Amino acid sequence: MCPVSSDCLFCSIVLRSVPATIVHETDSVLAFRDINPQAPTHVLVIPKAHHSDAASMATTDPALAGRVLDVAGQVAAADGVDAAGYRLVFNTGKDGQQTVFHAHCHVLGGRGMEWPPG
Numbered sequence: 202m203c204p205v206s207s208d209c210l211f212c213s214i215v216l217r218s219v220p221a222t223i224v225h226e227t228d229s230v231l232a233f234r235d236i237n238p239q240a241p242t243h244v245l246v247i248p249k250a251h252h253s254d255a256a257s258m259a260t261t262d263p264a265l266a267g268r269v270l271d272v273a274g275q276v277a278a279a280d281g282v283d284a285a286g287y288r289l290v291f292n293t294g295k296d297g298q299q300t301v302f303h304a305h306c307h308v309l310g311g312r313g314m315e316w317p318p319g
């Protein structure tokens with residue numbers, strides 16, 4: 202882990218050098234709308250500190266992983282999708298279709314989800 206990584210897209214969003222539609226912020230967590238939404242609600246919740254994926258974040262700083270999950274629930278409630286239900290996803294690694302290697306939780310809601318995902 203390092204505080205920020207100069208070549209990381211989501212670190213750049215934390216630093217405000219790349220714009221994003223921010224919906225929630227704490228001292229350690231940022232939530233912003235996905236640029237290519239896959240559902241009516243599609244928000245990414247990230248730790249401000251750079252961790253390459255969710256597992257390494259949870260190992261290095263389990264309290265931070267808990268705060269990411271807490272904010273994910275708050276985002277779902279703020280978007281009004283908590284009553285109907287929603288999905289939290291941490292894509293991890295190549296087979297998990299992770300494309301941005303800064304840990305992030307997808308909050309997806311506002312439509313019925315399929316299982317298993319494709």
Ligand code: 5GP
Nearest residue numbers: 221233234235236237292298299300301302
């Ligand atoms: P992953 O595939 O790594 O699990 O998810 C990365 C997500 O980041 C994708 O859903 C993608 O649409 C989103 N994304 C990629 N570039 C940007 C960006 O510049 N801004 C925002 N807000 N989302 C982005």
Ligand code: ZN
Nearest residue numbers: 209212251303
């Ligand atoms: Zn980063």
